[in-house]
Amino acid sequence: MIPQANPGAGYCALKTEIDAAVARALSSGWYILGNELRSFEAEFAAWLGVPHVIGCGNGTDAIALALRGLGIGPRCTVVTVSHTAVATVAAIEMAGATPLLVDIDPVHYTLDPAALEDVLRTPPPGLPPIRAVVVVHLYGQPADLDRIVPICRRHGVRLIEDCAQAHGARLHGQRVGTFGDAATFSFYPTKNLGALGDGGAVAVRDADLAARIAALRQYGWRQHYISSEVGVNSRLDEIQAAILRAKLPHLDAQNARRQAIAAAYTAAMPAHLAAPAIRDGASHVFHLYVLRAQGRDALQADLRGMGVGTGIHYPVPVHQQPAYKGRLRVWDGCRETERASAGILSLPLYPELTDDEVQAVCDAVRRCATPG
Numbered sequence: 001m002i003p004q005a006n007p008g009a010g011y012c013a014l015k016t017e018i019d020a021a022v023a024r025a026l027s028s029g030w031y032i033l034g035n036e037l038r039s040f041e042a043e044f045a046a047w048l049g050v051p052h053v054i055g056c057g058n059g060t061d062a063i064a065l066a067l068r069g070l071g072i073g074p075r076c077t078v079v080t081v082s083h084t085a086v087a088t089v090a091a092i093e094m095a096g097a098t099p100l101l102v103d104i105d106p107v108h109y110t111l112d113p114a115a116l117e118d119v120l121r122t123p124p125p126g127l128p129p130i131r132a133v134v135v136v137h138l139y140g141q142p143a144d145l146d147r148i149v150p151i152c153r154r155h156g157v158r159l160i161e162d163c164a165q166a167h168g169a170r171l172h173g174q175r176v177g178t179f180g181d182a183a184t185f186s187f188y189p190t191k192n193l194g195a196l197g198d199g200g201a202v203a204v205r206d207a208d209l210a211a212r213i214a215a216l217r218q219y220g221w222r223q224h225y226i227s228s229e230v231g232v233n234s235r236l237d238e239i240q241a242a243i244l245r246a247k248l249p250h251l252d253a254q255n256a257r258r259q260a261i262a263a264a265y266t267a268a269m270p271a272h273l274a275a276p277a278i279r280d281g282a283s284h285v286f287h288l289y290v291l292r293a294q295g296r297d298a299l300q301a302d303l304r305g306m307g308v309g310t311g312i313h314y315p316v317p318v319h320q321q322p323a324y325k326g327r328l329r330v331w332d333g334c335r336e337t338e339r340a341s342a343g344i345l346s347l348p349l350y351p352e353l354t355d356d357e358v359q360a361v362c363d364a365v366r367r368c369a370t371p372g
Ligand SMILES: Cc1ncc(COP(=O)(O)O)c(C=O)c1O
Pocket: 058, 059, 060, 061, 084, 085, 087, 088, 136, 138, 162, 164, 165, 185, 186, 187, 188, 198, 199, 200
C-alpha cells in the first residue's frame, strides 16, 4: 500500500544529518531553550524573511500565542474558516476569544474574501467585537491575500496567517507568513517542514510583539522565575529544533518535488474528477493533493483496492463536529464548506514518493475513476 503520508520516509531520506543533529543536541547537556532553538529560530526567520521567530510546542499553541500576543482574547471575536484542521478553531478558544466561522471559496478551499467583507461590515448581533482574522493557507495553497489583507486593514482587524500547511508557499513571489501581523507554523511530522515529534512557531515583524510571545510561551517570564503576566508552557525542545535545522536546508527542494508530483497527478486526472486549482500568482506547495469527486467514498475504496492510500482533510467541518455543533457561530451557513467536505480526497503526497509510485497512483486514478 502506498500511504497517503509517510513521515518515516522523510527521516530515512535524511537519516545521517538528522542522527548527527540529535546526537549533537543530546551531548550538549542542554535540552530546553538553548542554542539549537536559538539557531533554528534565526535560520527559519532568515529563510522566511521576517525578523523574529519564536519556537513553541505545536501549531495550535502558536495560533493561541499569536492571538494573545496581539492582545486578543476574552471579549474579542476572531473570524476564521470551518474548513480547516480543528486546531485553528481550538486555538482561538484557547486564547479565550470567540470564533466566528465563514465560508470558503469553493475553487481554492480558502477563506472567501466576499464573506469576510460582509461579516466585517455587518457583524452578527450578540458577539463581542471582531478583532482578528485567522486566515488558513490550506493544503499549501495561499489564501486570497490580495483581497484579504486590504479588507483587514480597512476594518482595523489583525490578520494572523495559519501557515501550518504552507511552509514555503508564495503569492506573487512573496512567502506566505510575511503578509499579516503574525504567522504561525506547525512542525507536526507530516508537514512540509516536519519535526519527529511536536513543534510549532510564531513569526512576527515587531520586536515588542516577539518579546511578549516569547514570554507567554514560558509562564509569562521576561526575567527567570518572574511572571510579568500569565503565560503557558509551550516550548520547542532542543532535539526537535536540531532536527528542524537539519531539515530546513532541504525544504525548498522538497517543495519542488511535491509540486512535480502534483503536476503528474493533475496531468493524469480524468475529466470527471476535479484536480486542485492553483490560484493565479501563487506557488502552491502541496502539503496535500486534494481532488474532488462525486462518489468520493467509492473512489476511495477503489483506490484502496489498488494499493493507494488516501485521506480526507477534513471529513466533518468544524461547526458540525460534536464538540462544536450548535455552539459556534457560523456566518451564512458555510454551504461551500459542507459541500467540499463531502467530495474531497487526498492522494499520497510526500517528497520521498518514487517515480514508480507516482506512476502507480496516476494509473490507479485513471483506471478506477468512473463517473459517480
Ligand atoms: C491548518 C492547521 N492549523 C493548525 C494546525 C495545528 O498544528 P499542531 O498539530 O502542530 O498543533 C494544523 C496541524 O494539524 C493545521 O493543519
